[in-house]
Amino acid sequence: MPLCFGLARWLTFGPARKALGLDRCLQFFNRGLALPAHILEAFLSLDIPIAEVYGLTECTGVHTFSSQEAFRLLSCGKALPGAYTRVCPEDGEDVGAIRVWGRHVFMGYLGDKENTRERIDSHGWLHTGDLGLLDANDFLYITGNVKDVITLRSGERINPTPIEERVKRHLPLVRYVMLVGQDAPYLCALLTLKCQVHPDTGEPRNALTSEAVRLCRQLKSQATRLTDIVGDRDPVVTEFIRKGIHAANAEASSSCAKIVKWMVLETDFSIAGGELGANTKLKRAVVAKMYQAEIESFYRESWGYH
Incomplete structure (x- = not known):
């Protein structure tokens, strides 16, 4: 064992494991x-x-x-x-x-x-x-x-998971990303922000997490609640999200894998709300049905909605 690693194990790693109750694992x-x-x-x-x-x-x-x-x-x-x-x-x-x-x-x-x-x-x-x-x-x-693969109108097949993870990496304010675009001309994204969770019911609150608030302060935004941001109410956060989407698109493997439009939803996803399964896996079909109107608004001109 390298000397410095042994020293680190004695001074830091060992005490940390013991504090977590994992010292015998x-x-x-x-x-x-x-x-x-x-x-x-x-x-x-x-x-x-x-x-x-x-x-x-x-x-x-x-x-x-x-x-x-x-x-x-x-x-x-x-x-x-x-x-x-x-x-x-x-x-x-x-x-x-x-x-x-x-x-x-x-x-x-x-x-x-x-x-x-x-x-x-x-x-x-x-x-x-x-x-x-x-x-x-x-x-x-x-x-x-x-089952999650999205097939665009052009026939291009897109695996949404790597793109969604890439967006979350560029936007630490975002908790969930769900790509949509089945049989549509381009990809769009539904975003939820990191909100506090009620300890008893598991329902998401309007208040942002301390991590999200701290990030807003770094951006010079005074937002502390989701309602301060939804609907482009906070131009600073809106611009931050726009730049994050742009950075994620810059890493896309093709033009079809880029996000054209996006929307911040009025609530975070949760098990109590029905958007997540018992293991917190995203229920894509459920979310698509719940937010059908929002998804249709992305493509109103492309699909001929009036």
Whole structure:
């Protein structure tokens, strides 16, 4: 062990783990939704590498996992011994549909041959429904879900997840981003800002989080509530969001993957509100139905609405 690392473990890492009640833990795993990069990096700075685990019920819960010997930030690791992963990308892309094979894959849905044929092909590969990529060392990275892919009117297929994560990276004031544009001429985005949550009901409040307020002060904005910002009421914050969207668009892989219009919603997403599932996963179909009028307003001229 390097001398400086040993010193840091004794002075900082060890006491931090003990304060968190994790001093007896040997390894740390995340089996749910992939953790954001800033959370992984924060724990890693305390010498707590969180290993991502990937799997489905249809493959006995686990297919790939990270370990202390095989770890990559944002990757869910390598396949179990005797299991195999295949990514089927579209032309010219690294990202594609993930399929897995092994003795851990289930035999099928009981009494449901139709759905079984949809999930398992004739060679025994399980079609997971997820999108991802394999690097040169066979580390798997999850980048989205097949069901979430947006097909524009031009026929261009867009995976929204990387774009949404890119927007949140450029706009720390934003909590959720949902891209829309199915069968439309271009992409648009619904944005929610970071608001406080009622501790008993889980409902989002009008008041912004301390982090959001602090950022507003850095921008020379006096906003403390969501209503201070929605509807372009605060030109300083509106300009900040516009620049963030522009910066995210500058990293887009194509012109079709750029956000043309956006809107800040009047409430944050929550489990209580119905926009999020029990594991805080975004319910895209529910949100699209709840905000149908707002989405239609993006394309009123393009679709001929009056």
